[in-house]
Amino acid sequence: MAQSDLIQRTQAAVWHPCTQMKQQIATPPLAIARGQGVWLYDVDGHAYIDAISSWWVNLFGHANPHINAAICDQLNQIEHVMLAGCTHAPVVALSERLAQLTGLGHAFYGSDGASATEIALKMSFHYWRNHGQGGKTEFISLKNSYHGETLGALSVTDVAIFKDTYAPLLRQSAQVMSPDWRLAEAGESAERYALRAAQDLADYLARHHRQVAAVIVEPLVQGAAGMAMYHPAYLTRMRQLCDEFKVHMIADEIAVGFGRTGTMFACEHAAVRPDMMCLSKGITGGYLPLSAVLVTDDIYSAFYDDSTARGFLHSHSYTGNPLACRAALATLDIFAQDQVLAANRSKADYLDRAAMPLREHPLVANFRRTGMIWAFDVVGAKPDFARDFYLAALEQGLLLRPIGNTVYFMPPYVISEAEIDQLVNGSLIALNQTTVTA
Incomplete structure (x- = not known):
């Protein structure tokens, strides 16, 4: 098929993401x-x-031949079955391996990074509600943060071009100082600046912790902010503050997980374990849509009850898809073997x-x-x-x-x-x- 024909057809039928379609006339897609x-x-x-x-x-x-083979093998077994009322070997094996890697006991699955963010935000609020603290409804994120473009995720995102148009639809959230070391004063080290930024979080929590459910953070690198990088001391201090003020720490490792920062997960640089970890992007090696929110046993236990209403009733039709889980397992195999x-x-x-x-x-x-x-x-x-x-x-x-x-x-x-x-x-x-x- 000629490139010009395919481009004409895509411009006529496909609405491309993150794109002003009129500009594709002058700059067509590959x-x-x-x-x-x-x-x-x-x-x-x-x-x-x-x-x-x-x-x-x-x-x-x-x-990749290893991931290809895993998906082809799974195709001959079961391509999909709903995870509500059913289970299957790939999702169990993947959940076990992620728990071993992170120290977080249960995995809740979605389809993409934004859905993982939505799950984590809802889960945090619902946790506090189940504990009789329904007033903890607010969330904190960093200035220039990005956590996705669905309405909940966009509420904790701080990138104007994505957020401003939809502001009337969004819940208000608080943004605190970014630890991005490019913003440091002349002569100020990355670590010292990170700790100064953490003090802004401390000050906000001291005033508002009774209303705050969670802090959500992109560990070490804020991607959409122009790959803003910062010292792990910020994460160490954030973990301390979340413990002190009794708010959840949500680590958005969607972009930085699975080895991108040099360790399997970015939080390892600070030797901290978040209360929730959002994963997607590299989880299947780039093959199939999948996301996961990993949580502590304490969070899981807050929903374990005789009452259905106290359960976490969030769902996606393709939650824990077997093909995607096999791709993820093959990806983890490569890490382990190579x-x-x-x-x-x-x-x-x-x-x-x-x-x-x-x-x-x-x-x-x-x-x-x-x-x-x-x-x-x-x-x-x-x-x-x-x-x-x-x-x-x-x-x-x-x-x-x-x-x-x-x-x-x-x-x-x-x-x-x-x-x-x-x-x-x-x-x-x-x-x-x-x-x-x-």
Whole structure:
């Protein structure tokens, strides 16, 4: 099928996400035919490194043979059965393995990251209600936070372009200082700034904890804020404050879980266990929609009762889908068998060295890395920088989508050193093509 034909048909029939469709006339989408490893191939045979892991979901490459085989095997057993009143081996095995990895005892499943956020918020409120504290209805998040775009998730999101239009539909929530180290004063360390930001949370909780059900946080990296990174001391202090003031700590590990920050889960950097952990994106290796909210035994016990009304009655038709759970189990197998986290440390060190020309570029500021996430800000970027850089990167065989003036890399873990070199060199060319010095 010709690329032009597929693009015309998609523009006529598909409403693409996070897209002003009129702009697709001038900047049409890529017509992708297949993928292999870190590569995507369009219908005309052009190849692109998927340097953002297809919206941060792909961990072990496209068409991964181990995950393919697991899904094919599951297809011959059971493709789906409702999880209300039924159970099946993949969802049980996945729940057991996630509990072992996190220390959180039960998993409640959804379909995507936003649904995980909705589940966690509802669960927190309902927990307090079951404990006779129905007045704890408020939530706290960080400034510039992102937790999804359904109404509950959007209520704790603080990104204006997503939130402002729907403000009349949303519950009010409180936003406290972000620990993003780019906001530190001159000479202030990332750790000291993180602790100063945590004091803002402490002050708010001291005044309002009786009304607060939970604090929700993206551990270590605020993705939609332009890959805002911060010191783990913030998480350590947050855990202490949540214990002191009796509010839940919800860790939104949707984007940063499954090795992205260098440990299996970002909270491990601070040696803290949240009350709830939201997971999605990489959970199936980028294959199938799945999310989970993992909770402490204390939270689970609050719903365990003779009364149906005290139960958590939230549901999705495809909750705990067997195919998705098998993909997730295969993903965890790869972590266990291939020493992925150790291999990632070596690859990250290599990319750090290869990226020195980018780090030292006169228009690059705040070059930063956490685990397998890199980002830098472009000084003096033009209003259309993100679009122009995206197009220039495509010419270099790279799929990259800057967030404003922030360019970031979040490649699949299977990227090779030669592919890293192409990623860095192509990005440098694209940067020089889309910027002008003062």
